[in-house]
Amino acid sequence: MMPVIDVKHLTKTYKTYKRGAGMGQTFKSFFQREEVMVHAVNDISFAIEQGEICGILGPNGAGKSTAIKMLCGALYPTSGEIQVLGYSPARDRKRYVGKIGAVFGQKSQLIWDIPPIDSFNMNRAIYGIATPDFKSRLEELTELLDIAHVIEKPTRVLSLGERMKCEFVMAMLHQPDILFLDEPTIGLDVIAKVKIREFVHQMNKKQNMTCILTTHDLEDVEELAHRVIVINHGEKVFDDSLQRLKLFLGEKKRVSFTFSESVQGTVFDNAYTKVIDRPSDFQITLEVDTAYISISDFLEDISRKHRFSDISVKELPIQQVVMNIYENAGGY
Numbered sequence: 400m401m402p403v404i405d406v407k408h409l410t411k412t413y414k415t416y417k418r419g420a421g422m423g424q425t426f427k428s429f430f431q432r433e434e435v436m437v438h439a440v441n442d443i444s445f446a447i448e449q450g451e452i453c454g455i456l457g458p459n460g461a462g463k464s465t466a467i468k469m470l471c472g473a474l475y476p477t478s479g480e481i482q483v484l485g486y487s488p489a490r491d492r493k494r495y496v497g498k499i500g501a502v503f504g505q506k507s508q509l510i511w512d513i514p515p516i517d518s519f520n521m522n523r524a525i526y527g528i529a530t531p532d533f534k535s536r537l538e539e540l541t542e543l544l545d546i547a548h549v550i551e552k553p554t555r556v557l558s559l560g561e562r563m564k565c566e567f568v569m570a571m572l573h574q575p576d577i578l579f580l581d582e583p584t585i586g587l588d589v590i591a592k593v594k595i596r597e598f599v600h601q602m603n604k605k606q607n608m609t610c611i612l613t614t615h616d617l618e619d620v621e622e623l624a625h626r627v628i629v630i631n632h633g634e635k636v637f638d639d640s641l642q643r644l645k646l647f648l649g650e651k652k653r654v655s656f657t658f659s660e661s662v663q664g665t666v667f668d669n670a671y672t673k674v675i676d677r678p679s680d681f682q683i684t685l686e687v688d689t690a691y692i693s694i695s696d697f698l699e700d701i702s703r704k705h706r707f708s709d710i711s712v713k714e715l716p717i718q719q720v721v722m723n724i725y726e727n728a729g730g731y
């Protein structure tokens with residue numbers, strides 16, 4: 400089977416100019432500008448089959464947005480090749496945009512001062528969607544996302560969660576084959592995140608829609624992606640299944656406690672826990688290997704020894720994930 404997305408040796412280098420600090424340097428830079436090359440994406444290759452949901456992970460500045468912008472056709476690559484559904488995204492942009500949908504968490508496609516329904520109608524005209532198709536599709540999408548009651552209010556009064564759901568409707572009305580998502584759940588509460596993930600799942604199942612997703616949120620990946628590509632400093636450092644990523648991660652979680660009593664002098668390090676941070680005698684953050692002890696047994700163990708007033712359990716931060724992948728690079 401031909402992949403729907405085929406990327407070969409993709410590279411994007413931005414040219415910027417260095418500016419010195421202070422007035423004198425700024426003045427000087429008017430006449431003598433020092434060029435700086437930023438290798439945002441550096442020789443990345445991958446292929447994606449129809450119906451795959453692929454998460455692109457990486458720390459800040461890794462090159463995720465640059466890669467997804469090139470895949471959407473919004474940026475020309477410096478070198479390398481991209482074929483999506485047989486199109487070259489930037490070159491064939493006019494024909495290509497009808498085949499894809501995009502939701503960028505940091506950038507709205509909706510027009511601020513008018514209700515989403517008017518923006519949806521605009522897309523109906525742009526993509527030439529027949530009115531009956533548009534109506535039934537709109538009904539289906541708004542029902543799935545539970546936003547039928549908000550689409551006639553001006554966009555600017557909507558909550559972030561409501562607006563993001565409308566962004567998804569906007570991106571999906573013309574039934575794209577591929578959906579590109581750049582940080583789609585950023586800033587959303589848990590309920591909105593779950594709803595949006597469910598929605599992507601349903602679209603993927605029902606229409607065999609392919610989805611590429613960049614995120615900092617490991618939960619997005621855990622809930623959605625079959626496959627994960629990790630990039631760091633513009634280079635691909637991991638490309639495999641979510642199961643393999645979990646092997647690299649280990650079964651580790653970060654647990655932070657605020658104790659009701661001082662735990663000064665107590666030793667927390669042992670075979671399955673490592674102290675990550677100890678900002679005061681009352682607070683501690685531990686990394687717990689849940690392959691050795693379940694979170695519930697661990698919490699029971701701690702609560703038997705110390706009283707605590709607050710606790711949070713989190714996945715490892717993405718920087719740590721990337722580091723673990725580097726440390727295990729030989730095994731990959």
Ligand SMILES: Nc1ncnc2c1ncn2[C@@H]1O[C@H](COP(=O)(O)OP(=O)(O)OP(=O)(O)O)[C@@H](O)[C@H]1O
Nearest residue numbers: 413415437439457458459460461462463464465466
């Ligand atoms: N228009 C631009 N001109 C110059 N440099 C840029 C431009 N856009 C991005 N960069 C640089 O390219 C690198 C990759 O940026 P990019 O936005 O693709 O990263 P990212 O992985 O999406 O990061 P984040 O998670 O913080 O959004 C960064 O060093 C960034 O500063």
